[in-house]
Amino acid sequence: MTVKPLNTLSQSSLQDYADCPRRFQLRYLEHLQYPAVESEPALENEKHQQEGEYFHRLVQQHLIGIPAEKLARLANTPNLQHWWDNYVAADLGLSGYSLFPEFTLSAPLGLFRLVAKYDLIAVKPGERAIIFDWKTYRKRPKTEWLAPRWQTRVYRALLVQAGANLNNGSPFNPEQIEMVYWFPEFPIEPANFPYNATQFKRDWDALTKLAGEIESASDHPKTDDRQKCSYCPYRGYCDRGIRAGDVADAEAEMEAEELFDVNFEQIGEIAF
Numbered sequence: 136m137t138v139k140p141l142n143t144l145s146q147s148s149l150q151d152y153a154d155c156p157r158r159f160q161l162r163y164l165e166h167l168q169y170p171a172v173e174s175e176p177a178l179e180n181e182k183h184q185q186e187g188e189y190f191h192r193l194v195q196q197h198l199i200g201i202p203a204e205k206l207a208r209l210a211n212t213p214n215l216q217h218w219w220d221n222y223v224a225a226d227l228g229l230s231g232y233s234l235f236p237e238f239t240l241s242a243p244l245g246l247f248r249l250v251a252k253y254d255l256i257a258v259k260p261g262e263r264a265i266i267f268d269w270k271t272y273r274k275r276p277k278t279e280w281l282a283p284r285w286q287t288r289v290y291r292a293l294l295v296q297a298g299a300n301l302n303n304g305s306p307f308n309p310e311q312i313e314m315v316y317w318f319p320e321f322p323i324e325p326a327n328f329p330y331n332a333t334q335f336k337r338d339w340d341a342l343t344k345l346a347g348e349i350e351s352a353s354d355h356p357k358t359d360d361r362q363k364c365s366y367c368p369y370r371g372y373c374d375r376g377i378r379a380g381d382v383a384d385a386e387a388e389m390e391a392e393e394l395f396d397v398n399f400e401q402i403g404e405i406a407f
């Protein structure tokens with residue numbers, strides 16, 4: 136099996152490593168594509184994932200100035216229409232902010248480069264920065280489930296570490312940063328995560344430690360927590376069950392939603 140050197144880390148690869156080193160190995164070192172059928176019902180999940188990608192693109196187009204009325208015509212499935220209506224009706228509090236949709240930041244992390252692609256960073260230079268992430272989940276995850284996810288930690292920490300260009304050349308103080316997960320299916324139940332210097336230090340120290348572990352790892356064992364295998368697309372490689380969700384609990388189901396989440400790095404261009 137070819138193992139290419141890994142140069143970058145992202146919230147998804149870090150989450151995979153934390154969840155199961157074997158999954159990290161298969162996905163990021165051996166570059167095995169996710170098998171086509173990830174879970175049942177496969178077609179429904181695939182459609183939901185495509186709608187999620189399309190929703191992200193519609194919002195991005197709106198944020199760069201294309202009128203909502205023009206984009207509304209492209210929200211052409213019941214889910215998309217419902218999400219789009221909720222988005223247009225929502226007050227995300229963006230008035231007075233400079234908007235940076237689909238923005239990439241990166242910074243050195245050990246021997247790697249940590250990279251994050253943000254759905255939206257809204258900035259009032261010298262005052263405040265709000266990170267928005269659109270989540271087209273079918274269930275509203277518990278806020279306590281989201282808090283320790285690597286995305287929540289990486290996105291805020293990296294904005295402190297690498298966001299000076301968005302703040303007139305000065306790094307943001309952690310206290311100026313907040314992250315908001317906004318769910319088009321649950322528009323009045325966003326999950327908000329403010330930040331502070333203690334959390335930033337904790338996160339950056341943890342990221343540095345994890346990058347060191349990944350760098351020096353000589354093997355990539357399967358997770359002991361078989362719940363993590365319930366919806367994992369690589370079950371077939373690990374002899375961990377054939378049917379999805381055989382031993383699933385609520386947390387595993389939420390992790391499945393995350394696996395089918397829009398992976399911004401994989402969104403192709405959608406022609407308008």
Ligand code: SF4
Nearest residue numbers: 155158357364367373
């Ligand atoms: S099936 Fe289980 S052990 Fe195998 S990669 Fe997935 S989570 Fe890891």
